[in-house]
Amino acid sequence: MDEKTVMTGAQPARDELLAELEHTRQRTRRLITSLSEGQLDVPYHPGVNPPLWEMGHAAFFYEVFVFNLLDGTPSFDPAMDDLWDSFHVEHKDRWNRELFPAREETLDYFDTIYDRVAERICAQPLTDQALYLYRYAIFHQNMHIESLIWCRQTVGYAAPSALIKERPAPGTSVVGDAVIPAGRWLVGMPGESEFFATSDFAFDNEKPGFEIDLESFAISRQQVTNREFLAFVDEGGYRKPELWSFGGRKWLETEADMALVHGRPEPLLRTPAHPVYWRWHEGQWQERLFDQWQPLNPDAPVTHISYWEAEAYCRWAGRRLPTEFEWEVAALGNRPGEPFRRYPWGNQSPDASLADMDGLHMAQNPVYDYPEAESPFGCRQMIGAVWEWTSSQFFPYDGFRIDMYPFMSTLQFGDHKVTRGGSCATSSCLIRGTYRQAYLPMRNDVFTGFRTCAL
Structure with missing residues (x-):
């Protein structure tokens, strides 16, 4: 991929990205933290993913599409990559809580990656390629926000706040x-x-x-x-x-x-x-x-x-x-x-x-x-x-x-x-x-x- 020319008028685009990134982070967090520990173990359903896996998967996506592609940096925890990657962990295995970190560890990982993305948006040139990949990762996370909402409907949990x-x-x-x-x-x-x-x-x-x-x-x-x-x-x-x-x-x-x-x-x-x-x-x-x-x-x-x-x-x-x-x-x-x-x-x-x-x-x-x-x-x-x-x-x-x-x-x-x-x-x-x-x-x-x- 060739790096494109740095965008003109980049600051409004940065501000928009940062606002959407933070809004996406907070919506996701609320959908996870409003569930009890027992509710995190949702019943298996072919159209539903466990909420904690959804959160970890979204953070992993930012790692792949921002840091790996733009900077060539390794993942935060390479040992977890296959578990957060939807094409490496089978759907039924996502319910095995023993394979994945607990809620607080997953939240820490999620926030760490989001903070790093925000820092990169502020510090690095906002090229066409970078803007595209930021948007891609944010929009991908918003798709998972929708699936977190239909998960609640499917299993009969309380409505989102x-x-x-x-x-x-x-x-x-x-x-x-x-x-x-x-x-x-x-x-x-x-x-x-x-x-x-x-x-x-x-x-x-x-x-x-x-x-x-x-x-x-x-x-x-x-x-x-x-x-x-x-x-x-x-x-x-x-x-x-x-x-x-x-x-x-x-x-x-x-x-x-x-x-x-x-x-x-x-x-x-x-x-x-x-x-x-x-x-x-x-x-x-x-x-x-x-x-x-x-x-x-x-x-x-x-x-x-x-x-x-x-x-x-x-x-x-x-x-x-x-x-x-x-x-x-x-x-x-x-x-x-x-x-x-x-x-x-x-x-x-x-x-x-x-x-x-x-x-x-x-x-x-x-x-x-x-x-x-x-x-x-x-x-x-x-x-x-x-x-x-x-x-x-x-x-x-x-x-x-x-x-x-x-x-x-x-x-x-x-x-x-x-x-x-x-x-x-x-x-x-x-x-x-x-x-x-x-x-x-x-x-x-x-x-x-x-x-x-x-x-």
């Missing part, structure tokens, strides 16, 4: 579809697939941007709500094989087996009869939010939905999921030759008035809130609340170039589905309309939902 139940940006219902005209559109981040962009950071799977011709299509202005999905449940949607694809029926069988293992037998057909965190209790539908059962909010987006459930709902409703390109066009409306927008509302970074992110509201607001954040076509909440399933498989764009972290995208290509828009647990510093997240279609532990298109 940041949770706020007030509606910051109330709106009124916007039923119906937005009609997107046929035409030529821009998808992905503009420009070449370069590593060290100084202005618009993007991961490798968002690059290079390209032009695409799309037919006209109609997409829902709102995400599918709990009320709408409840109609599918009430009509026995989970028990109608004709609504489910082969993959969906296999998923139903797996979920039914898991229900029996965990003492949730379905007495007729061995299928789940409702989303994973719903229950019928004392004459009403309830939803579990972390460790609390609460009445189901009919106007909130349906959450923790697998791709197979979204697909079956669409078949029941006579609708379909959007492709990821349709989703991005509906969200951003970027056209060749016109100013490029990063968010549905323009280029202002997301905040609490524009999107449900940062673990603040946890997809509890109505789908029609945040009216100031509408897309150019009038679609609400295309950023935040829930990751939205698309019908697209996760593949590289033409001209794809593997990034600094070779496993950022490549391991997911082919068998994962694309979700878009970020969720209530996604960090707002991370998201933009071109961001592509990939999940296996059976995942319902993450904060996933969907919107639909007309056939």
Whole structure:
């Protein structure tokens, strides 16, 4: 890697980096230190990592992508490298507390690395390469903040302390579809697939941007709500094989087996009869939010939905999921030759008035809130609340170039589905309309939902 020219106007960039680094450190620390010692031993789950391992892994990532790559310095404790490296320690071994340091030792390691990164930002030239790698490591850590939040939901721990139940940006219902005209559109981040962009950071799977011709299509202005999905449940949607694809029926069988293992037998057909965190209790539908059962909010987006459930709902409703390109066009409306927008509302970074992110509201607001954040076509909440399933498989764009972290995208290509828009647990510093997240279609532990298109 060649060192690029030192950036001009570097001090504002340094200040921004230091602020984001410290904010990321404090958020991570709170998510760890608010758990009791017993809670650190979370039950094994294939979609969850132990909280302490998440913290150590994040610090190790800074070592590799800042100190190893920029300075060639060895790790803080080379004997621990294989244990913190996700590609050297098997998922099931991360639960073996005897292999890893205790909480205080891990916190000390975490803080030591963060302090060293902050010192380096202040003391060393802020080259394009350094800025890129700092951002990469900070954004990677924010991905793990999201997984720490869904870990709490999965195992039923208390909500993060940041949770706020007030509606910051109330709106009124916007039923119906937005009609997107046929035409030529821009998808992905503009420009070449370069590593060290100084202005618009993007991961490798968002690059290079390209032009695409799309037919006209109609997409829902709102995400599918709990009320709408409840109609599918009430009509026995989970028990109608004709609504489910082969993959969906296999998923139903797996979920039914898991229900029996965990003492949730379905007495007729061995299928789940409702989303994973719903229950019928004392004459009403309830939803579990972390460790609390609460009445189901009919106007909130349906959450923790697998791709197979979204697909079956669409078949029941006579609708379909959007492709990821349709989703991005509906969200951003970027056209060749016109100013490029990063968010549905323009280029202002997301905040609490524009999107449900940062673990603040946890997809509890109505789908029609945040009216100031509408897309150019009038679609609400295309950023935040829930990751939205698309019908697209996760593949590289033409001209794809593997990034600094070779496993950022490549391991997911082919068998994962694309979700878009970020969720209530996604960090707002991370998201933009071109961001592509990939999940296996059976995942319902993450904060996933969907919107639909007309056939």
